[in-house]
Amino acid sequence: xxxxxxxxxxxxxxxxxxxxYANFIFANLQGANLQGAKLKWANLKGAILEGANLQGAILEGANLQGANLQGANLQGAILxxxxLQGANLxxADLEGAHLQGAHLEGANLEGAHLEGAHLEGANLxxAHLEGANLQGAHLEGANLQGAHLEGANLQGAHLEGANLQGANLQGANLEETIxxxxxxxxxxxx
Numbered sequence: 001x002x003x004x005x006x007x008x009x010x011x012x013x014x015x016x017x018x019x020x021y022a023n024f025i026f027a028n029l030q031g032a033n034l035q036g037a038k039l040k041w042a043n044l045k046g047a048i049l050e051g052a053n054l055q056g057a058i059l060e061g062a063n064l065q066g067a068n069l070q071g072a073n074l075q076g077a078i079l080x081x082x083x084l085q086g087a088n089l090x091x092a093d094l095e096g097a098h099l100q101g102a103h104l105e106g107a108n109l110e111g112a113h114l115e116g117a118h119l120e121g122a123n124l125x126x127a128h129l130e131g132a133n134l135q136g137a138h139l140e141g142a143n144l145q146g147a148h149l150e151g152a153n154l155q156g157a158h159l160e161g162a163n164l165q166g167a168n169l170q171g172a173n174l175e176e177t178i179x180x181x182x183x184x185x186x187x188x189x190x
Contacts, residue, residue, distance in 0.1 A: 001021045001022065001023060002019065002021075002022040002023065003022075003023045004022060004023060004024050004027050005023055005024075005025050005026065005027070006025070006026045006027060006028075007024070007027045007028070008027070008028045009027060009028060009029045009032050010028050010029070010030045010031060010032065011030070011031045011032060012029070012032045012033070013032075013033045014029075014032055014033060014034050014037055015033050015034070015035045015036060015037065016035070016036040016037060016038075017034070017037045017038070018037075018038050019037055019038060019039050019042055020038055020039070020040045020041060020042065021040075021041050021042060021043075022039065022042045022043070023042075023043050024042060024043060024044045024047050025043055025044070025045045025046060025047070026045070026046045026047060027044070027047045027048070028047075028048045029044075029047055029048060029049045029052050030048050030049065030050045030051060030052065031050070031051045031052060032049070032052045032053070033052075033053045034049075034052055034053060034054045034057050035053050035054070035055045035056060035057065036055070036056045036057060037054070037057045037058070038057075038058045039057055039058060039059045039062050040058050040059070040060045040061060040062065041060070041061045041062060042059070042062045042063070043062070043063045044059075044062055044063060044064045044067050045063050045064070045065045045066060045067065046065070046066045046067060047064070047067045047068070048067075048068045049064075049067055049068060049069045049072050050068050050069070050070045050071060050072065051070070051071045051072060052069070052072045052073070053072075053073045054069075054072055054073060054074045054077050055073050055074070055075045055076060055077065056075070056076045056077060057074070057077045057078070058077075058078045059077060059078060059079045059082050060078050060079070060080045060081060060082065061080070061081045061082060062079070062082045062083070063082075063083045064082055064083060064084045064087050065083050065084065065085045065086060065087065066085070066086045066087060067084070067087045067088070068087075068088045069087055069088060069089045069092050070088050070089070070090045070091060070092065071090070071091050071092060072089070072092045072093070073092075073093045074092055074093060074094045074097050075093050075094070075095045075096055075097065076095075076096045076097060076098075077094070077097045077098070078097075078098045079097055079098060079099045079102050080098055080099065080100045080101055080102065081100070081101045081102060081103075082099070082102045082103070083102075083103045084102055084103060084104045084107050085103050085104070085105045085106055085107065086105070086106045086107060086108075087104070087107045087108070088107075088108050089107055089108060089109045089112050090108055090109070090110050090111060090112065091110070091111040091112060091113075092109070092112045092113070093112075093113045094109075094112055094113060094114045094117050095113050095114070095115045095116060095117065096115070096116045096117060096118075097114070097117045097118070098117075098118045099117060099118060099119045099122050100118055100119070100120045100121055100122065101120075101121045101122060102119070102122045102123070103122075103123050104122055104123060104124045104127050105123055105124070105125045105126060105127065106125070106126050106127065106128075107124070107127050107128070108127075108128045109127060109128060109129045109132050110128050110129070110130045110131055110132065111130070111131045111132060112129070112132045112133070113132075113133050114132055114133060114134045114137050115133055115134070115135045115136055115137065116135075116136045116137060116138075117134070117137045117138070118137075118138045119137060119138060119139050119142050120138050120139070120140045120141055120142065121140075121141045121142060122139070122142045122143070123142075123143045124142055124143060124144045124147050125143055125144075125145045125146055125147070126145075126146045126147065126148075127144070127147045127148070128147075128148045129147060129148060129149045129152050130148050130149070130150045130151055130152065131150075131151045131152060132149075132152045132153070133152075133153045134152055134153060134154050134157050135153050135154070135155045135156055135157065136155070136156045136157060136158075137154070137157045137158070138157075138158045139157055139158060139159050139162050140158050140159070140160045140161055140162065141160070141161045141162065142159075142162045142163070143162075143163045144162055144163060144164050144167045145163050145164070145165045145166055145167065146165070146166040146167060147164075147167045147168070148167075148168050149167055149168060149169045149172050150168055150169070150170045150171055150172065151170075151171045151172060152169075152172045152173070153172075153173045154169075154172055154173060154174050154177050155173050155174075155175045155176055155177065156175075156176045156177065156178070157177050157178070158178045159177060159178060159179050160178060160179070
């Protein structure tokens with residue numbers, strides 16, 4: 001395992017790097033190019049990835065708990081079963097990203113771009129998605145209990161079997177949203 005604990009990689013080019021199981025706890029990767037990097041099962045807890053390019057990166061099972069990914073490019077990234085609890089993803093671009101089974105409890109995704117993202121079975125309890133664009137996103141079986149979706153764009157999103165108990169959907173765009181099947185929890189639109 002490569003150990004980069006607290007290392008400074010600001011603005012570095014790590015495109016297509018093989019960094020499986022690497023330790024990047026509290027590392028500074030602000031503005032780094034990690035496009036196509038293989039970071040499967042890497043530990044990026046508390047890492048600074050603000051404005052980083054992670055387009056197409058493989059972060060399956062990675063620990064990004066409390067990481068700062070504000071404004072990061074994660075288009076098409078593989079984040080299946082990744083741990084993103086309490087992560088800062090404000091205005092991050094997650095268009096077409098794969099977040100199936102990801103742990104996003106309490107994560108801040110305000111204004112994030114999640115168009116066509118795959119969040120099937122993801123845990124989004126108490127997540128902040130205010131003003132996020134979830135157009136055409138796949139949220140089948142996702143847990144959105146207590147999530148903040150005020151002003152979010154859910155047009156054409158797939159919410160079959162999602163848990164929306166206590167979620168705040170005030171001002172959300174639910175046009176053409178697919179709500180077929182059972183939606184768990186009684187969620188009044190606030």
